[in-house]
Amino acid sequence: MENSRTLRKWLDDMALPHPLVIAGPCSAETEKQVMQIAHDLKDTDVNYYRAGIWKPRTRPGNFEGVGAIGLKWLQRVKEETGLKTATEVANRTHVDLALEHDVDLLWIGARSTVSPFIVQEIADALEGTDRVVLVKNPVNPDLSLWLGAVERLHSAGIKKLGVIHRGFSTYEKSKYRNIPEWQLAIELQTRFPDLPLINDPSHITGKRDMIFDVSQTALDLNFDGLMIETHCDPDNAWSDAAQQVTPKRLIQIMEDLRIRKETD
Ligand code: PEP
Numbered sequence: 265m266e267n268s269r270t271l272r273k274w275l276d277d278m279a280l281p282h283p284l285v286i287a288g289p290c291s292a293e294t295e296k297q298v299m300q301i302a303h304d305l306k307d308t309d310v311n312y313y314r315a316g317i318w319k320p321r322t323r324p325g326n327f328e329g330v331g332a333i334g335l336k337w338l339q340r341v342k343e344e345t346g347l348k349t350a351t352e353v354a355n356r357t358h359v360d361l362a363l364e365h366d367v368d369l370l371w372i373g374a375r376s377t378v379s380p381f382i383v384q385e386i387a388d389a390l391e392g393t394d395r396v397v398l399v400k401n402p403v404n405p406d407l408s409l410w411l412g413a414v415e416r417l418h419s420a421g422i423k424k425l426g427v428i429h430r431g432f433s434t435y436e437k438s439k440y441r442n443i444p445e446w447q448l449a450i451e452l453q454t455r456f457p458d459l460p461l462i463n464d465p466s467h468i469t470g471k472r473d474m475i476f477d478v479s480q481t482a483l484d485l486n487f488d489g490l491m492i493e494t495h496c497d498p499d500n501a502w503s504d505a506a507q508q509v510t511p512k513r514l515i516q517i518m519e520d521l522r523i524r525k526e527t528d
């Protein structure tokens with residue numbers, strides 16, 4: 265993959281703030297829920313409003329997302345709040361629908377990054393578009409698989425590329441839902457210092473009371489941004505209830521974080 269300034273350039277060109285903040289519910293559940301959270305996040309540090317429309321669940325039988333109707337709700341978010349929108353895509357149909365509904369940022373989830381065929385299908389569907397595309401790390405700690413996905417998108421001409429560190433599955437008992445293995449993110453930073461790197465403390469911790477500390481660690485390590493799941497009624501969320509924070513808590517977290525300046 266080419267180095268490197270061109271990779272970061274889109275962040276500068278779009279004049280996005282540091283840290284970049286992506287927040288919103290794990291899943292879009294109802295139009296009311298999506299709109300309420302979006303209005304609570306308007307006029308905060310949040311740049312992109314995330315909501316999962318298609319939810320890849322590890323086991324069947326759980327809520328698998330509202331589907332394409334949720335894209336209309338995201339369009340309404342953009343119209344009413346001015347927030348940019350973000351959702352996960354896992355195949356060509358998702359990409360086509362998300363582009364039709366003007367979603368600003370698409371991300372590839374951890375369960376898709378492990379599959380070169382799926383990543384290639386998504387890359388082909390995105391060819392010639394100028395959306396921001398972020399690649400979550402694969403569920404297993406495999407840097408090549410993560411970079412391979414980035415390379416496929418890069419080869420398809422995607423310029424606004426970045427990665428999301430969401431931790432790695434482990435069979436060991438751990439206080440984390442997905443262990444961070446910070447050294448992997450650091451190696452990626454060392455090899456591609458200008459590939460924008462976002463931290464996802466929600467899926468790393470699985471617990472809302474650990475979100476602040478992991479976010480601070482990420483910022484201390486010079487990450488470029490944070491993706492934090494945010495819900496108006498976290499305890500009753502239809503997915504990932506234990507890790508979501510309220511908009512009020514998110515605002516407090518952002519206020520309390522020590523942000524490293526370039527000159528520090
Ligand atoms: C999500 O962002 O809600 C999600 C499913 O994440 P991951 O792919 O990291 O498990």
Ligand code: MN
Nearest residue numbers: 290493503504
């Ligand atoms: Mn989630």
